[in-house]
Amino acid sequence: MDDPRAYHLSMFDPDNPTRRWHDMGGDAAGPVPTDQHDFSMWEKRVDALMIIGAANGYFTVDGLRRVLEDMGEDAFEKMTYYERWIASVNRNLIEGGAYTTAQLAAKMAEVSARGDTYGDAAAPK
Amino acid sequence: MTQYVRVKPMMPPGHVRTPMYLRGKIGVIERSLGAFPNPEDLAYGNTAQALPLHRVRFTMAQVWGADAEAPNDTLDAEIYEHWLEPADAP
Amino acid sequence: MPHDHHDHDHLSPSGHPYRADDDTSLSYWQTMEIAVRELLVEKGVTTAAEIAAQIETMDARAPSNGAKVVARAWTDPVFHAALMENAGDATRNMGFDIGPLHLIAVENTDDVHNMIVCTLCSCYPRNLLGLPPDWYKSRAYRSRTVREPRSVLAEFGVTLPDTTKVRVHDSTADMRYIVIPARPQGTENMSQTELADLVTRDSMIGTGVAKTP
Numbered sequence: 427m428d429d430p431r432a433y434h435l436s437m438f439d440p441d442n443p444t445r446r447w448h449d450m451g452g453d454a455a456g457p458v459p460t461d462q463h464d465f466s467m468w469e470k471r472v473d474a475l476m477i478i479g480a481a482n483g484y485f486t487v488d489g490l491r492r493v494l495e496d497m498g499e500d501a502f503e504k505m506t507y508y509e510r511w512i513a514s515v516n517r518n519l520i521e522g523g524a525y526t527t528a529q530l531a532a533k534m535a536e537v538s539a540r541g542d543t544y545g546d547a548a549a550p551k
Numbered sequence: 552m553t554q555y556v557r558v559k560p561m562m563p564p565g566h567v568r569t570p571m572y573l574r575g576k577i578g579v580i581e582r583s584l585g586a587f588p589n590p591e592d593l594a595y596g597n598t599a600q601a602l603p604l605h606r607v608r609f610t611m612a613q614v615w616g617a618d619a620e621a622p623n624d625t626l627d628a629e630i631y632e633h634w635l636e637p638a639d640a641p
Numbered sequence: 642m643p644h645d646h647h648d649h650d651h652l653s654p655s656g657h658p659y660r661a662d663d664d665t666s667l668s669y670w671q672t673m674e675i676a677v678r679e680l681l682v683e684k685g686v687t688t689a690a691e692i693a694a695q696i697e698t699m700d701a702r703a704p705s706n707g708a709k710v711v712a713r714a715w716t717d718p719v720f721h722a723a724l725m726e727n728a729g730d731a732t733r734n735m736g737f738d739i740g741p742l743h744l745i746a747v748e749n750t751d752d753v754h755n756m757i758v759c760t761l762c763s764c765y766p767r768n769l770l771g772l773p774p775d776w777y778k779s780r781a782y783r784s785r786t787v788r789e790p791r792s793v794l795a796e797f798g799v800t801l802p803d804t805t806k807v808r809v810h811d812s813t814a815d816m817r818y819i820v821i822p823a824r825p826q827g828t829e830n831m832s833q834t835e836l837a838d839l840v841t842r843d844s845m846i847g848t849g850v851a852k853t854p
Binding site for chain 1: 665666667668670671672673674675676677678679680681684686687691692695696699700758760761762763772774775776778779780781782783784785787788793796797811
C-alpha cells in the first residue's frame with residue numbers, strides 16, 4: 427500500500443465501477459435549493475486552514491478534492507460542506523506529515539474536555 | 552481550420568478532472584490556456600508535470616443527442632491535452 | 642441564562658440565519674477543527690494572527706467587488722477590452738487582491754447568455770466574489786445545469802428567448818469565470834457607482850440578470 431493509488435482503486439461503486447459519485451454532471455435531480463446561510467466562525471476557520479495548509483505545501487486543492495471524493499456519497503449527503511472539508515484537510519495534513527494521528531487524538535481529547543459548546547472548547551483557559 | 556477534438560473515453564479510477572458526461576464527445580478548441588500541473592499527480596502529492604490545458608466547446612446536441620434541451624446551446628469545459636485526440640467533424 | 646445573547650431567530654445583516662455555532666453542543670467535526678488549528682499553531686506552521694488575517698481577507702471578498710469590475714467594463718472600453726483579454730490581470734490591475742486567480746470573463750448579450758457551474762466540485766471565483774452560495778454547491782445545480790440550463794434558469798426567474806444561445810461553462814480545471822451581465826436599458830447616464838448597485842451576485846454567475854433602475 428505504498429502507492430496511494432493502490433488504495434484508491436477500491437474507491438468505486440462495485441455496481442458501477444467506472445462512474446464516480448462526485449462526477450454528477452447530467453444527472454437527474456430535483457429543484458435547486460434556495461436555502462442560504464451565513465458562514466459561522468468555525469466554518470471560516472476551516473476555510474482558512476485549507477488555504478494555509480496548502481500555502482505551506484502540505485497538500486494541494488486536488489489533494490483536498492481527492493479525499494472528499496474518496497469519502498464517498500454518503501458523506502456528501504450527511505455531512506455539511508465544511509464538516510467534509512475539515513475531514514479532508516485533516517487527512518491531507520496527516521499524509522503531508524504536519525502532525526501524527528496520535529497527536530491529533532490527544533489534542534481532540536484535550537479539546538472536548540474543555541466544555542460542551544464550541545465557544546468553551548475553542549477558548550482554552 | 553476548425554480543430555475538432557474527441558475527449559478520450561478513458562475510465563481511470565483515480566482523481567481526474569474530465570467529467571464523465573464529456574468522454575467520447577467531439578468538440579472544438581475554443582482557446583488554449585497554457586500549461587498547468589497535472590491534477591492527477593497533484594492529488595496524490597506527487598510531482599506533477601505541466602500539461603497543456605484547452606477550453607473545448609461542445610454543442611448540447613453533441614453531448615446529449617436527441618435529449619438535448621436546446622441543441623444549439625453550448626457547453627465549454629477545460630480539458631487537459633492528454634485527454635484529447637484529433638477528430639473529424641461530428 | 643448564560644446563552645441568552647444567542648438568539649436562534651436572529652438574522653445577520655444579509656438577512657440570512659447564522660449557522661449554529663457557539664450556541665450548540667460541540668460536534669465531532671468542530672472538535673477536529675479546533676484540534677487541527679491548535680496543532681498547526683503549536684508546530685509553528687501558522688499563527689492565530691495569520692488564521693485571523695486569512696479569515697479577514699476572505700470576508701473582504703464579496704460580490705460587490707465583482708460588481709465594480711462589471712460596472713467599469715460597462716463604461717470604460719479600454720478596461721472592457723483588457724478584461725475580455727485577461728480578466729485576472731485586469732482585475733488585479735484594478736486593485737483587487739485576488740491572488741494568483743486565473744479568471745476568464747464571459748459576456749452576456751442579446752444573442753448569448755453565459756452560465757457558470759462546477760459539476761465535479763464547487764469551483765468558484767472566490768478570490769474575487771467571496772465564498773459561493775449554498776445552492777451553487779448543491780447536487781441539483783451541479784447535476785442539472787449542464788443538461789437543462791434553461792430549466793435551471795427558469796427556477797431562478799430567468800426566461801430567455803429561443804434566439805438567445807445559452808453557453809454553459811463547466812469549471813473543470815484551473816480557470817474561474819465571471820459573467821459580465823448585459824447592461825440594462827435606461828442606464829446611460831448612471832455613474833459607475835450607481836451601475837455597480839445593479840449588479841447582483843447571481844448575475845455574475847449567470848443565474849440572474851442585472852437589476853433595472
